[in-house]
Amino acid sequence: MSDEKPPVEICKGVNDLDKVVLRGLRGSSAEVYLYGCHVTSWKNNHDEELLFLSSKAIFKPPKAIRGGIPICFPQFGSHGNLEQHGFVRNRFWSIDSSPPPPTVSCNKAFVDLIFKPSEEDLKIWPYSYEFRLRITIGPGGDLMLTSRIKNTDGRPFSFTFAYRTYFSISDISEVRIEGLETLDYLDNLKSRERFTEQCDAITFESEVDRIYLETPTKIAILDHEKKQTFVLRKDGLPDAVVWNPWEKKAKSMMDFGDDEYKHMLCVEAAAIEKAITLKPGEEWKARMYLSVVPSCYRSGQLAPLRVLQG
């Protein structure tokens, strides 16, 4: 009998919560909790964790899991009448029994989850919809999240959205982001005032909480110490949020270690400035694709251009 593990396995995680383990071809993997449809782990072929998950994360409603990839919908942030970042991140999702057909037929490491609002949810946000999310580990160990939101209501509705990825990094002082230079951003720390990025690359010396607008579809996060670059590609999501709470805010968060801000960076594929509007019967699709590549050194500098242009 083969002791090979299956590409998709449903098992129990922290606090006995259901989770789905996805296994790629060469040892890569991902874990998805049905609570929040929350990706909590993404590992490369060498079993190294690529996502940050707080040691203090609370795996219990109503708190969303701190780390991994929470889904912000139907409201990003606190601008609006709903709770911060909406409510699907702290609801239980189900496995979708009638998912759309797979796009890459040879790949078996994917799962489809679905969320439909309950009567209670409809009291908070009075629209019917079906939110389907497919999580896939590609043949090379890449992680892909594809959301489809269908308006099943009789009226149009509008929403904002983000895939909030907590990348695991060696140290925040060793990291820079390429691909957002010269863009306009809204500064969440200054009541969403609009500024233009002046730096050649984004580096970190204090709290940052910004919504970069109309960004390119590819963003690189370079980790100088690990000599590794995360590449974030996105479709249907024009904006990108960059967040690190830094020391003071970290201390005020009960589900986050005091020093953990040094080892995480959120870069979020998002649609925030211009809300998405769906008419009755319409469906919206948005995809985020994450990969990790070794960074190469050229004259003392990491060379991300190949990544961004490739």
Ligand code: BG6
């Ligand atoms: C980021 C926001 O996306 O999420 C920040 O830009 C916010 O403003 C952060 O503080 C964390 O939010 P929460 O609700 O998970 O603590």
